[in-house]
Amino acid sequence: MNVWKRATLALSAAIALSLAGTARAQDGDTLKKIKATQTITIGYRDASSPFSYVGEKGQAVGYSVDLCLRIVDTVRATLQSPGIAVKWQAVSGASRIPLVANGTVDLECGSTTNTIERQQQVSFLVTTFVAATRFAMKRSANFRSLDDLKGKTVTAVAGTTNLRHITALNTKRALGMTIVPAKDNKAAFAMVEKGTAVAFATDDILLYDMVANSAALGDYAVVGDPLSIEPYGIMVRKDDAAFKQVGDDALRAVQVGRDPEALRQMVPVADRTQEHRSECAGQRGAEEGVRRADRLRVGRHVFRRRVFQIGTPGSPPRRPERPGGDR
Numbered sequence: 001m002n003v004w005k006r007a008t009l010a011l012s013a014a015i016a017l018s019l020a021g022t023a024r025a026q027d028g029d030t031l032k033k034i035k036a037t038q039t040i041t042i043g044y045r046d047a048s049s050p051f052s053y054v055g056e057k058g059q060a061v062g063y064s065v066d067l068c069l070r071i072v073d074t075v076r077a078t079l080q081s082p083g084i085a086v087k088w089q090a091v092s093g094a095s096r097i098p099l100v101a102n103g104t105v106d107l108e109c110g111s112t113t114n115t116i117e118r119q120q121q122v123s124f125l126v127t128t129f130v131a132a133t134r135f136a137m138k139r140s141a142n143f144r145s146l147d148d149l150k151g152k153t154v155t156a157v158a159g160t161t162n163l164r165h166i167t168a169l170n171t172k173r174a175l176g177m178t179i180v181p182a183k184d185n186k187a188a189f190a191m192v193e194k195g196t197a198v199a200f201a202t203d204d205i206l207l208y209d210m211v212a213n214s215a216a217l218g219d220y221a222v223v224g225d226p227l228s229i230e231p232y233g234i235m236v237r238k239d240d241a242a243f244k245q246v247g248d249d250a251l252r253a254v255q256v257g258r259d260p261e262a263l264r265q266m267v268p269v270a271d272r273t274q275e276h277r278s279e280c281a282g283q284r285g286a287e288e289g290v291r292r293a294d295r296l297r298v299g300r301h302v303f304r305r306r307v308f309q310i311g312t313p314g315s316p317p318r319r320p321e322r323p324g325g326d327r
Contacts, residue, residue: 030106030236030243035079042068043091043105043235047186049209051129051232052110060088060109067128067251068109068234074250092184093159097121100235107247108235111203113161123240124233125247131203132226133162136189136211141198143223146173153178155188155197165228166201185210192220203230 034040044060045052055061069086076084089105096112099105100122111131114124135154137143146169154170156163158181170177180197182188189210191197200207207222214220234251236244 030240031075031079031246033103034075034084034106035081038081038083039085039087040072040075041087041089041104041106042072043089043096043099043108043110045092045096045110045184046090047184048111048206049213050205062109064109064111064128064232064234067254068107070254071107071125071234071247071250074246074253078246093157096159096235100237103237106236106243111206111232112235113203113230114233115161118235119238121238122235123238123244124235125244126251127231127233128251129205129232131205131230131232133165133201133228133230134204134207134222134226135199135201135224136192136207136220137199137223138192138219139221140219143199143221146175146224149175149177149199151176152198153180153196154199154201155180155182155191156201157182157184157188160202161228161230162202169227189214201227 042060042065044062044065046054046060048062048064050062051064052060052062072084072086076082089099091099091105091108091110096105096108096110097118100108108122111129112118112124113131114127118124135143141148143149154166154177156166156179163179163181166177167179169175170179180191182191182200185202185206188197188200188202192200193214204222204226211217211220211222234247236247
């Protein structure tokens with residue numbers, strides 16, 4: 001059974017368990033807490049572009065963040081409390097689940113994969129995106145297969161499914177890799193830039209963005225066959241059916257009413273090719289500006305084909321695209 005069949009079965013099982021859990025759950029108290037405090041807390045990542053990251057003005061921005069703000073609007077309407085304020089809480093790959101589980105964070109808005117294991121601690125709203133685990137490496141490494149990583153140093157972010165996947169793969173294939181956990185995406189990619197790691201394993205859409213924004217665009221590539229399928233979901237507290245229903249309804253409403261312009265506004269990084277073409281042409285020369293713009297176009301293509309796969313939770317995701325030259 002290949003990785004796509006296994007991943008589809010796993011995703012279907014995760015969705016089934018999630019729906020079953022919702023049916024059994026008793027109403028929690030998240031909505032009551034929000035009503036009483038007139039505050040809703042959003043957990044965000046500072047370096048998971050284009051989903052959740054800190055923008056130029058020092059504020060959390062991104063696709064997942066914008067979706068969470070849509071949920072906040074629905075919560076305000078549901079509770080008839082337009083004055084509900086948003087409190088922002090930074091989270092990491094390691095802290096995000098505990099902070100949702102213990103009630104510190106009401107909505108975790110990042111790039112978190114919905115897994116059966118995680119559903120034992122938290123609940124997930126309907127799927128908002130589907131990614132795949134791949135590697136970012138320097139082109140000079142001439143990557144052709146996983147065997148090229150034998151005995152090499154590889155990094156992934158602590159607390160992620162990507163780290164778990166490559167650790168299991170390392171054991172199964174007897175690759176002898178040295179796997180070094182990093183604190184976040186920036187730190188992991190910096191290891192590849194500095195040469196302290198040969199490869200960085202994470203979700204491919206995040207890798208495309210990091211490569212596109214690297215100082216030496218042409219030096220890096222997103223490589224390898226997908227190692228896993230990663231269905232993203234916004235996390236909420238477990239066994240809080242009322243709050244989960246409000247979140248699911250808000251996301252489905254966005255999907256049903258979405259249009260290309262709305263999505264473009266929601267995800268500026270996915271559609272800023274011309275902006276970067278002009279910016280890079282002025283800063284690094286026209287040739288590199290065009291190359292950087294082309295790489296952003298690849299990221300935009302992948303993003304738009306996989307964006308917002310919600311509303312039909314029983315449907316398996318399509319196989320992630322593999323644009324030419326970045327296999």
